[in-house]
Amino acid sequence: xxxxxxxxxxxxxxxxxxxxxxxxxxxxxxxxxxxxxxxxxxxxxxxxxxxxxxxxxxxxxxxxxxxxxxxxxxxxxxxxxxxxxxxxxxxxxxxxxxxxxxxxxxxxxxxxxxxxxxxxxxxxxxxxxxxxxxxxxxxxxxxxxxxxxxxxxxxxxxxxxxxxxxxxxxxxxxxxxxxxxxx
Numbered sequence: 179x180x181x182x183x184x185x186x187x188x189x190x191x192x193x194x195x196x197x198x199x200x201x202x203x204x205x206x207x208x209x210x211x212x213x214x215x216x217x218x219x220x221x222x223x224x225x226x227x228x229x230x231x232x233x234x235x236x237x238x239x240x241x242x243x244x245x246x247x248x249x250x251x252x253x254x255x256x257x258x259x260x261x262x263x264x265x266x267x268x269x270x271x272x273x274x275x276x277x278x279x280x281x282x283x284x285x286x287x288x289x290x291x292x293x294x295x296x297x298x299x300x301x302x303x304x305x306x307x308x309x310x311x312x313x314x315x316x317x318x319x320x321x322x323x324x325x326x327x328x329x330x331x332x333x334x335x336x337x338x339x340x341x342x343x344x345x346x347x348x349x350x351x352x353x354x355x356x357x358x359x360x361x
Contacts (some may be wrong), residue, residue: 203289208344
């Protein structure tokens with residue numbers, strides 16, 4: 179059995195790395211942005227962000243473990259039924275779960291950091307900016323493993339992801355207006 183290079187190890191975990199980072203950046207930004215514009219409470223934003231990151235990192239890791247385990251079992255059964263024997267080096271479910279959980283935690287902290295240092299009214303723009311830059315960097319980094327344009331990949335990651343995060347902002351504004359909360 180040959181030893182894998184770091185690049186090969188990263189490629190094997192690419193799905194979990196990109197999915198964990200992107201989902202965490204977007205869901206955390208969308209959630210805390212909606213809560214920030216809906217409550218204007220630093221305490222509630224930080225508490226909600228930390229709870230979200232912890233619960234979602236655990237959920238995403240569990241989902242990655244279970245889906246990888248079932249996919250591995252199905253692939254093994256398929257290969258055996260076709261007379262091909264074992265599939266070559268399938269991803270281990272524990273590894274998939276660990277990578278997903280770690281990268282989800284890492285990504286979730288990014289949009290939340292500015293709320294630790296700035297008032298809610300001043301933290302929104304830096305949170306969006308640093309998240310957008312992080313998403314762009316993830317897109318560029320992921321493209322370095324493929325034959326796609328790094329700029330195009332970075333822009334695609336930002337546009338698709340921030341469009342999803344915008345929903346949190348809209349809901350926060352709508353609910354605060356509906357309940358007459360001035361922020």
